[in-house]
Amino acid sequence: xxxxxxxxxxxxxxxxxxxxxxxxxxxxxxxxxxxxxxxxxxxxxxxxxxxxxxxxxxxxxxxxxxxxxxxxxxxxxxxxxxxxxxxxxxxxxxxxxxxxx
Numbered sequence: 001x002x003x004x005x006x007x008x009x010x011x012x013x014x015x016x017x018x019x020x021x022x023x024x025x026x027x028x029x030x031x032x033x034x035x036x037x038x039x040x041x042x043x044x045x046x047x048x049x050x051x052x053x054x055x056x057x058x059x060x061x062x063x064x065x066x067x068x069x070x071x072x073x074x075x076x077x078x079x080x081x082x083x084x085x086x087x088x089x090x091x092x093x094x095x096x097x098x099x100x101x
Contacts, residue, residue, distance in 0.1 A: 001014065001016075002014075002084070002085065002088040002089045002092070003088075005089065005092050005094075006089075006092065011092065011093065012093060013093045013094070013095060014089065014092055014093065014094045014095070015094075015095050015097060016081070016082070016085045016094060016095070016096045016097070017097050017099070018078050018081065018082050018096055018097065018098045019074075019075065019078050019098055019099065019100075020033070020098045020099060020100040020101075021074075021075045021078070021100075022075055022078035022079045022081075022082055022098060023038045023075075023079055024071070024075060025069035025070055025071070025075075026069050026070075026071060027069050028069075035098075037082060037083070037086045037096075038079065038082075039083075040079050040080050040083045041066070041068050041069070042066060042080070043083075044080050044081075044083050044084045044087075047066075047080055050062075082096060
């Protein structure tokens with residue numbers, strides 16, 4: 001999506017749909033989640049490389065230590081996707097929407 005956006009000469013906007021829970025980590029319970037980007041515990045590129053090169057049973061065993069503060073893989077991967085949007089789409093007209101359930 002980001003690569004396509006960069007190739008468009010007259011792009012007006014890109015809307016990335018995330019979730020209100022992408023940064024609802026255990027340590028942030030009871031706090032406000034700002035309309036901002038947050039750091040992720042692992043670089044997206046590293047996570048992609050791991051998923052492509054490490055056997056699935058080993059990845060399964062590693063998952064709890066990778067997730068750390070996130071309650072599940074869904075919210076974790078949504079946070080990582082936001083990091084990809086932030087870094088790769090830095091000079092594009094991007095809006096991240098975080099709807100609730």
